[in-house]
Amino acid sequence: MIDALISALQVLLLATGCGFFAVGTLGLFRLPDAVTRLHALTKADNLGLGLIVLGLLPSMPGVAAGLKMILIWLVVLATSATSAHLIARAVESSETDSTGRSE
Amino acid sequence: MEAVRDGVFRGLALYLLWWVLTEGDSSGLTAGLVITVAITLISLGLFPASRYRIRPVAAVGFTVHFLLRSVAGGTDVAHRLLKPRLDIKPGYRTFYTTLPKNGPRWLLANTLSLTPGTISANLKGDCLELHCLDITAVTEDDFRDTEARVAAMFSQRSRHEVEQ
Incomplete structure (x- = not known):
């Protein structure tokens, strides 16, 4: 009974996580420019991956493997925050450069 | 005293990281210990303890x-x-x-x-x-x-x- 409940919860978490990834990708198409697209990618993927990791945790063979999954999530968070920041900064400085010339 | 405590703490954290990365495989624990000690010593030289706790x-x-x-x-x-x-x-x-x-x-x-x-x-x-x-x-x-x-x-x- 408990096993079935956990499996059901896992399926729910994994499906929701994938949903957030899909919405993040949708954002790439719907949003108008680079920085707004970053919003969709960082936030939706952060939550999506978090839910997927949470959904997979009960299937992990041991504590160490579970912690490794959480570590993967944290490392992805750090990289996505850092790369988003760098792209946003690059966009911002190129905007300041081109004002006056192009617009 | 403080420096020793920082080193021990950092070493333990790194050993935990090793344990997590190898998914708790017991055959790697000895090698991990050697590597942890080496990394701890090097990292203390490169990144001294932060000003924050x-x-x-x-x-x-x-x-x-x-x-x-x-x-x-x-x-x-x-x-x-x-x-x-x-x-x-x-x-x-x-x-x-x-x-x-x-x-x-x-x-x-x-x-x-x-x-x-x-x-x-x-x-x-x-x-x-x-x-x-x-x-x-x-x-x-x-x-x-x-x-x-x-x-x-x-x-x-x-x-x-x-x-x-």
Whole structure:
């Protein structure tokens, strides 16, 4: 009974996580420019991956493997925050450069 | 004394990392011990102990805050994207942080990038420029709240402790 409940919860978490990834990708198409697209990618993927990791945790063979999954999530968070920041900064400085010339 | 404690603490954290990366495989524990000791010694030479100490209780509070804001951030952006008419008013806002530089400011900028509505675009000194997906939804209160939680987590070490 408990096993079935956990499996059901896992399926729910994994499906929701994938949903957030899909919405993040949708954002790439719907949003108008680079920085707004970053919003969709960082936030939706952060939550999506978090839910997927949470959904997979009960299937992990041991504590160490579970912690490794959480570590993967944290490392992805750090990289996505850092790369988003760098792209946003690059966009911002190129905007300041081109004002006056192009617009 | 303080330096020894820092070294032992760092070594234990690295050994835990080894254990996690090898998924608890017992055949690698001896090799891990040797490597951990070597890495600890090298890392203490390259990155001496930080001027800050993390307060464990505040760190738990920050983690909970971060998780809740992540959920809010993901659902917020999903909600806006799934509306038939795209609900965004992008723009920049600038805030001045009172946090000390390096670690705390960096953590604030990255936390704000992952939580609702904001991406940190530029961090110059104490001036943090944020790109907002909806400029009307980003409030100074949210910023101050996250800032206060980051500040609560770091406690400055006394000069005496740093020098030892």
